[in-house]
Amino acid sequence: MTNTKFQNDIALIEAWQAGDSDAFEVLYQKYWRKLYVFARRTTPNTEDAQDLIQDVFAQLWMQKEQIDAAVFSESYLFAIVRNKLLDKIRKQYVREDYVQKILQSSTESDFSTQQTILTNDLNNHIHQAVDVLPEKCREVFQLSRFEQLSVDQIAQKLQISPQTVKNQLSKALQVVRFRLREFATLGLLLSTFF
Numbered sequence: 001m002t003n004t005k006f007q008n009d010i011a012l013i014e015a016w017q018a019g020d021s022d023a024f025e026v027l028y029q030k031y032w033r034k035l036y037v038f039a040r041r042t043t044p045n046t047e048d049a050q051d052l053i054q055d056v057f058a059q060l061w062m063q064k065e066q067i068d069a070a071v072f073s074e075s076y077l078f079a080i081v082r083n084k085l086l087d088k089i090r091k092q093y094v095r096e097d098y099v100q101k102i103l104q105s106s107t108e109s110d111f112s113t114q115q116t117i118l119t120n121d122l123n124n125h126i127h128q129a130v131d132v133l134p135e136k137c138r139e140v141f142q143l144s145r146f147e148q149l150s151v152d153q154i155a156q157k158l159q160i161s162p163q164t165v166k167n168q169l170s171k172a173l174q175v176v177r178f179r180l181r182e183f184a185t186l187g188l189l190l191s192t193f194f
Helices: 009-017 021-042 046-062 074-131 135-146 151-158 162-179 181-193
Strands: none
Touching (some): 009 021, 021 046, 046 074, 074 135, 074 162, 151 162
16 A cells, blocks of 8 residues: 555545545554654564554554644654653553562561561570579669669669669679670670660
């Protein structure tokens, strides 16, 4: 099918809009290769470029009544292809961003789970270490570290001198640290706790 039947694009569009199905075929044959080559510059995948050009012509077909024959041009078609390419890039960006967020969320969740397990394990070891302390020493340690009482508050509560509290606390910390030597790699966490 040749373009000789139509003098220009305006005549081509007007004939197609008037119901001449050959006009659309001529339009397709005239522009599809140029549009395809343009799409291939941005889209490395051959099938994606072909699909995109098919979408352009499908859009034209569905919107044929809205096309203004007087403003229709090759530039108009290239603008449609460019917009479809930009939409595709945006969708791909959004999809990649979404995947990144899922992966990040998954990683944060995995880290959180790992951190929780580690913290629980450390707490278990601390309680086991505290359980072997002599009664007064254990009581001082628990009041200091678990209830966050000051030396003076502990001394007042247990009716002992502040120096005795300090001595008991020092002894308790030595025993607990010794019992937790296998957690030496968690030195930062231990130094925060103690």
